[in-house]
Amino acid sequence: MLKAAGNLVPVTSVPLYAQIKENLRARILDGTYAPHSQMPSEHELCAMFGVSRITVRQALGDLQKEGLLFKLHGKGTFVSKPKAFQNISSLQGFAEAMSSMGYEIVNQLRSFRNVSANRQVADRLRIEEGAPVIEIHRVRLLNREPISLELTWLPEALGQRLANADLVARDIFLILENDCGVPLGHADIAIDAILADDEMVDALRVEEGSPALRIDRLTHDANGTPIDYEHLYFRGDAFQYRFRIDREKQGKGATSQATRKA
């Protein structure tokens, strides 16, 4: 039953491979095909759906791009583990957020350096370009598997106070609040999707060309001064951000009223 609004838009029926993809995705998500179990062979799927091998391969290929399936050479196709997710209803460090859900979080410290702020870092931290900042590179391990690469810049005076802190076991947020006595306020966050770069490939043991969720986060203290600028790179196949958002009506009542009358 096809239906189009207007006549400038083409109406396409859903191709066969997309229907099969949808069917298999639903069975993976509801646990019929369990994490780490082997999927039926291409031959079995052809018989099951009554379609060609090309169609089955296209469906499996798309589910692999989505991260729901992975292939082992010579062994077949397997179901990925469900993605870990972080609820971001309030500003929290990664360990703080994840350990309350039963995950074990440990960090690898890749580097802790005194560098000159480039223009982007200086602009965000509201300091002079070239001013000294502390730059920290860490890998976060979730249940002992690398899940994100985190680059952090702090103004020098504050950053130096982290030099002897336990950056392997503790969140920077909690060190700032509990050791440095700097209460945190809000963060401005921007999220996009990129492909893994060389440092991610090295640090997170992902393949080149893997998808990554990139978070640009500028954290302010309780007075609104920016104190902690970060680039967080999460493995696309292993992580999800979740949150709830409300419809707010400030000033919109009048508009929707007018629309209804028109």
Added chain:
Amino acid sequence: MLKAAGNLVPVTSVPLYAQIKENLRARILDGTYAPHSQMPSEHELCAMFGVSRITVRQALGDLQKEGLLFKLHGKGTFVSKPKAFQNISSLQGFAEAMSSMGYEIVNQLRSFRNVSANRQVADRLRIEEGAPVIEIHRVRLLNREPISLELTWLPEALGQRLANADLVARDIFLILENDCGVPLGHADIAIDAILADDEMVDALRVEEGSPALRIDRLTHDANGTPIDYEHLYFRGDAFQYRFRIDREKQGKGATSQATRKA
């Protein structure tokens, strides 16, 4: 000046290509290299930084993966346009959010169909598996360029009321509120990064293997009943979500107090 905390973690200095990448990224973001302008040639960059062509290529390659640069065969390397971003402080339709920032939003309707709910859709909309639902596939155009592919499922009774609505020019959220009289409440959102699948390649004119931001959104009416389930796929090279998040202290005062004393 290198500094490491603890002795179980390796400390690496930042490789040359990464320093060059950082330098070029800052100049792109601050407008020194303007959108759509041509970058200096590899030869010129080698001379500028005093490094080998391999090093320059690695830096340019990473900036291309990030979406900041693109290549035109035989012409050279160019600076990408800045990404469009959507502020998500409240639940809004895409046109509602973006047109207030001066963007023109139009939709292509790819399909409007009556289908049986698969298990995932049924589960989210709290209906029986196999129950009839309306499935809508749209492409959103931002200033006449495709930016996202949106798949929407609505319970049949509600969805049928959209059959004659102007889905090319209007957000589904505004049609639900203004035409159907269904006030919206909140949405549960999950965000991750994947690679473009076949429908995205076709609908958004991106290359296979491009990064995509995937949004899974379940919108509820003001009574908390789920009424609109969506998969939104945004082009990774062209779009960003932005929001502000506050540090909340409910019940945490005691813990941080205890930690400070320990």
